[in-house]
Amino acid sequence: MKKIIGYCLLLCCILTACPRPQPDIFKPTPYPFSIPPMFPTVVNIPEDNPLTIEGVRLGRYLFYDSRLRGYTGNNPDSMMCCATCHVQSNAFVCGMNNPKFPGGIPRGINGQPTHHNMLPLCNLAFNTNGYDWNGAIYPQNPHPHLRNIEDIVLISILAENELFSSPERCINTLKNISIYPPMFKAAFGSEDITAERIAKAIAQFVRTLLSFNSRFDQYMRGETMLSEDELAGWVLFTTEEGADCFHCHGSNGNLLMTTNMFYNNGLDSTFSDPMDRYAVTGNEYDKGSYRAPSLRNIALTAPYMHDGRFATLDEVIDFYSEGLQASPYVHPLMHQINNGGVMLTPKEKRQLKAFLLTLTDYQFIQDTAYGKPADLP
Ligand code: HEC
Ligand code: HEC
Structure with missing residues (x-):
């Protein structure tokens, strides 16, 4: 009997002494998005994708990484990302001066022109009416994949006259680029790379592009x-x-x-x-x-x-x-x-x-x- 009590006491000591494993606390840092003077106060930022410093940072890398479409060689004709067409020095259109796209009409990886002329990327977080020239992408769209900038990212990745790739191909490529798994962890809590996370991160970056100093x-x-x-x-x-x-x-x-x-x-x-x-x-x-x-x-x-x-x-x-x-x-x-x-x-x-x-x-x-x-x- 004494022995059993002894064991029990020992067990209690062990149980209380060992700290319980803490769950990984995931707390990304809110991004300081401030509304410029004389801008609308309503913003179009989906509740399930708030801006965070870590998410915006990842999005910026993906926006500029021409390996995004899933090609890691060095043939420039096989590389493409958002910034291939959306060029900062031209307010994020490709521009008439673009050596790749004479006349300013961009072409996708398959050499075909895009259906429309480009649209610049700035102050898009203040558009609640619909994106693209015809407003086909809007928050209340009954089609769940045609609602916001996140959806535009995935459309651009798939479109034949844009990146002409697939989510699987992007994911497999990013997994093998050492900087990315830790960046996904910082932004979303785990190293898993998914199409949804790619779309969310790039959309976050795009929403931070504010122009208010002309x-x-x-x-x-x-x-x-x-x-x-x-x-x-x-x-x-x-x-x-x-x-x-x-x-x-x-x-x-x-x-x-x-x-x-x-x-x-x-x-x-x-x-x-x-x-x-x-x-x-x-x-x-x-x-x-x-x-x-x-x-x-x-x-x-x-x-x-x-x-x-x-x-x-x-x-x-x-x-x-x-x-x-x-x-x-x-x-x-x-x-x-x-x-x-x-x-x-x-x-x-x-x-x-x-x-x-x-x-x-x-x-x-x-x-x-x-x-x-x-x-x-
Ligand atoms: C091949 C060139 C090209 C590439 C690559 C490209 N875009 Fe675009 N983007 C366009 C064109 C052209 C439009 C206008 C489309 C339309 O409305 O018909 C556009 C429109 C947009 C819009 C809508 C802007 C608005 O005011 O409604 C967003 C947002 C956008 N692109 C983000 C992206 C992101 C993010 C990527 C990378 C995943 C990307 N684009 C890749 C050419 C490109
Ligand atoms: C009734 C509404 C309306 C009025 C008034 C109007 N615009 Fe426009 N504007 C538009 C629309 C819509 C487009 C895009 C049309 C298209 O591409 O088919 C446009 C396009 C433009 C563009 C090209 C933008 C780009 O990124 O390609 C410029 C520049 C422009 N307008 C300037 C003006 C100026 C200057 C005036 C006054 C003289 C004016 N607009 C009056 C509706 C209007």
Whole structure:
């Protein structure tokens, strides 16, 4: 009996003395996302993918790693990642000056052009209306894989005219690059690499790309003055009897420089693009409609329009001035459609352009936090 009590005491001692194994506590660091002055206060960040320092860091690496599509050799024609097309110095479009993509229309790994012209990546966390030119990717979409930037990542990986790869191929490749398993652990709690985690991390990085330091922003914050021509251009931009741009591309209250809504702005009189807004809504009056892009950094993002038909801002301004095409689908906010445009004088065109050039944010395109990590090949 004494022996048994002895054993019991011993066992108790052992049990209390040995610390119980602690579960690994996973606590990533919240990313300090702050809303710039005079921006909307509603953000589109899904609840199941909050921004974390570790997630954003991983996303930045994946965005810039051309081994992402699952090829680790050194034939540049077989390598591709988001940054192949989304180039920071061009506000994240490929740009007319891109040696790989002459004319600024990108091509996927299979050499085929993308269906539409590029869209820049900035301030996307403030778009709650729908991504892509036709808004096919939106939060309330009944289709669970067409709702947000996470889904765009996976579509880009699969698309024949983009990365043309598969999640399995990406995962197998990343597993064997030594920096990644620990980075997935830091961001998501374990070293498992999954398609969902790849999509989440890249989407987190994309949401951190904020542009709010153009000269126009500085002027609006009272930090700098604009020239006489630039100010005259702004007045033209924001008045109906002037150039009448503000209804769709934002005004003083909206420094996004877009409403993120969809309009037919009178580019054509007949419509055949199977991927316009009509393709998403089935509403006939959406034929030839597209999202009005933000005019931030517009000087950097040529060519212009969903099909890249205009190479310069002068061509765009000439179009709005006297080149509009009538059709039953033109949006009612194109007030001067019956006159062919807003009829600007050469001086007014120059002033409007001077204003558009104040929207370039040089800090955004040089911010090293948005650039390629120095230790990536
Ligand atoms: C081959 C060039 C190419 C590659 C590679 C590419 N994109 Fe894009 N991206 C485009 C084009 C073109 C569009 C416009 C598509 C449309 O609306 O039809 C676009 C649109 C987007 C949009 C929507 C922007 C908006 O305002 O609605 C996001 C977000 C995006 N891309 C992120 C990514 C990410 C993340 C990657 C990497 C996984 C990537 N892209 C890879 C060409 C590319
Ligand atoms: C009724 C709404 C509306 C009005 C008014 C309007 N736009 Fe647009 N804008 C759009 C839409 C929609 C697009 C995209 C059309 C497309 O690609 O088919 C666009 C495209 C553009 C683009 C090309 C953007 C890019 O990234 O390719 C520029 C530049 C532009 N508009 C400037 C202006 C200027 C300057 C004015 C005033 C003279 C103006 N817009 C008036 C709706 C409008």
